[in-house]
Amino acid sequence: MSSYALIAEPDPARAAGLLSLLAGEGLEGVMARDGAEAQELVRRRGAPSLLVTDLSLPRLDGFALLTWLRERSDAAGTRVAVVTAFDELRVRAWQLKDVLGIDALLSRRASADLVRDTVRRVLSGQRAPLPAPAEPGAEQERLRLARIDSMRLVDEGPPEAELQELVTEVAQAFGVPVALLSLVLGDRQWFKAHVGLPPSLARARETPRDWSFCHHVVQGHESLVVPDAARHPVFRDNPLVRDGIIGSYAGAPLVTSTGEVLGSLCVIDTRPLVLGAEDLAALRELARRVAGDMEQRARARQGTRGMAREGARPETALTEESALALLRDAVRALDVPVLLVAPGRRPFACNGALADLLGLPAERIPGLSFEAFCQHVAGLTADPALTLRQLDLASESSRGFHLTLALESPRPRRLRWVARPFPVPGGVAQLLTLSDVGSPVSPRDERERLLRVDALTGLDTRRAGEERLWREIGRCRRDGVPCGVLLVDLVGLGRLNAERGFDAGDAVLRGVARRLEGLVAPSGFAVRWEGGTLLAALPGVDAAGAEAVRHRLHGVPGSPEVVSAAVAVEGEEDPQGTLTRAQAALAREKAGYRAARLG
Incomplete structure (x- = not known):
């Protein structure tokens, strides 16, 4: 030991x-x-x-x-x-x-x-006694339920279209069939928005609280993840698990500004769930944003009712454009990096501090879509795909959001992204600020980044890539589409390093990595698997398509010597089995390559 x-x-x-x-x-x-x-x-x-x-x-x-x-x-x-x-x-x-x-x-x-x-x-070898569980007091639960009631969150009408769109996007982002916005009430959980439920549950929009995984999120004030519910000693006898509705679960608490937990934003699969810690962190951030939006909507409804009772009329002198124009000069005068986002997620105005920070001309930013702006910011980080997913969660202009980003360029620094929504005529705008919270990343964060991002090629490391590959294979199975895997080995790397030096070998490896990334984009991704070996995942691509990608990789005159092998996932094959077949195929190709050179 x-x-x-x-x-x-x-x-x-x-x-x-x-x-x-x-x-x-x-x-x-x-x-x-x-x-x-x-x-x-x-x-x-x-x-x-x-x-x-x-x-x-x-x-x-x-x-x-x-x-x-x-x-x-x-x-x-x-x-x-x-x-x-x-x-x-x-x-x-x-x-x-x-x-x-x-x-x-x-x-x-x-x-x-x-x-x-x-x-x-x-x-010292002693067994500590089990402390008594800290049961939530009746008064605390009464205040929580009163908060839900005062916000008027439960109604008999159909789910709100915007919330339905949100849970649909969440399910797609996490590669699962079911996503719920669940409120935990006195003796039941009620689905404020839902996607992917069986018809009977979709009609009822509720289950008993005793069946609810989200109840545990409310009780613990914490995110809960159950990767395999059928094997879990607490959840395996749950009726929803026995009926095959829940095979795995991850839920994050909807916490109000005053600390009450309304319920959970959760994702559910019928299979074991392959989500990493970063996915769980993204779900927590999204749940925090959704809870803030629900509070904001509740305040707006209360304000409207108050005006109706007093016979007041809202001011209509300002239009959306005139209100934003008044704010534009103030934004440009600020020293901190600021972007003014108009309703409909339209970058409207920014200042020079933001342009300098992101390396973009100030006059170009208002012409970008919000999605393009987020893509540019994500491209400045070490993990653009993960960062873009987190920024996508901030893209709805009606919700507040805050997030810490680690930029790699124009120079390494850590930024705090804070989006503050505010009403204007015609909708809700956002004031987005980016504040520098320190140039160097902490040693712990740097170690974590190095574990997930290969410093030489900028691709995912094997650790991060394996998580993504397993998740993509699971998603493709659920969607009924194929998934290809391509292994590529730079067979001449050792000889190149010996003859021309490691700098030359590194440059060639980076070039092959960039070419492979370009071939598998936009739906696939590439990984530095080990040494001079790269892996590419090809979601939605069958064996013939994977083979076509492999031939395109070899089809460039003057390209470095590489050996490759392509396979596709077969039926319900275990992901490790797919990878084993790919590795065996690559070994055969390398043996043939060596035999040809000796011959």
């Missing part, structure tokens, strides 16, 4: 706090952002002396992680402390403590001193 402590925690800030606590106890701490990553660390380093884990983890939940760990012969002495927000999960884990080898279970709300004392007891 290795003498290190493993922290399995999807929230980087909380993981860093636990890491600091363990360092104070003289332990080397290693962080994993999901259960599958924790597994990989244990495979490489051996079982840790201490595991501190949440029970709600992306890709592989805490129950499954502990079950797997206890099957290892080197984990007999591993001490385990669980820290989680969900009382019902915590109680179930305590019932299974002997099977799972759990020494302590703590609420997420436990103080740092209690966590530290518990870790010390666990390391």
